[in-house]
Amino acid sequence: MKFTAENGSFKALVHTAGVSGTVKDLKKIYDIDLVASEILVDAFYDLATENSVAVLLSSMMGHDVAPNAEYYKALMNPQESGSFETVSRFVGGSSDVMYNFAKRGVQLLIQKNANKWGQKRARIVSVSPGVIETPMALKAAEEHPERMEMIKKATPLQRNGKPEDIADVVHFLVSDKARFITGTDILVVGGVMLNIKTNKS
Template identity: 45%
Template structure:
């Protein structure tokens, strides 16, 4: 049977770049905007990728199940890359947690019923998940976000700020990958998260144009001396999905040019002395 690679959020940005790397088997991209999916599928086909699309909102369990059922009719599901999500500029905090956190938990829970032996789930997170320090007060909610009252509690922990809610949700993605690692391993699967730094997607280009001083400062404190490109993430995703990465699971891979080191250092130095 043919290998099937599912890329959520695969119609643009990092997700689309990831899809271009899987030139063996069938790539299924998914997203909410059908016109974008049609254009992306055509772009992938022109690049020599055997691509199809399935429209849907993967934050909704019924759409997620339809996606996995459809992909299973095409062959053996061996890779799931979860690139779908919302940014920290959303004003709706509950939406951030429901899509970025609950949606991720639902995907991790459901994927294990469809993966073939040796399959892998790669959850895209963010370097910003690393600026939230470990704390049992909220880590339990982040690890088990479907627990009753978890989202309400996390909204309070994030001080009703969308940017902080985004950071919390991405730490949650790290913890969800760790939570499922043992169960996945017992089934012969792997699961891990990948945290990009500042990547020059259309959204980041807009941020550079709107806030050049802030963005250029971020570049100046990045040890690699540059921002990332979508291909930097796609190359790592393709490696992590391969047999060469078969001993990597239950962890987060940080691909940020070293920027998080400086961010954490600056945050720690800004904390008031006791």
């Protein structure tokens, strides 16, 4: 933060670091995927100026978490004492479900911070990828091959995503062409959520 402040203005933060449910450690998933996201958002807010933008990577799986006042409050305040314990009660010991909850928390952080960032005329958004062929996704495919194949078949575009599919969206969001987009989550999933929701109904 000091280096950035001393070497120019802060235009964009793109936070992509995260771990999946393959880690099998609920606390580590929560801390890396959600707590660290809030720490970074808070730190870089101090550097934000007019037209700055923060882009956080969430996941389409965050949209699989049903609204609930109790754990939504915890997810929106992940650094508060007892937050992790509250969320843990709802995930049934599953690291995959904790991943979903943490990524929903990232989306909620965007909503929580939009007005605050807006006071600086800065923007904050999240991007929720679908199945993107990264090493993390390929590892998940090894552990859940049937599920991954089901998602691919349910995707209207009939393919998994490529890293450049996400990079191009992020590039747009940090540009001035996206100057009126803030406080929202952008799904980049090849349309799969339409069919998944249809199948659930």
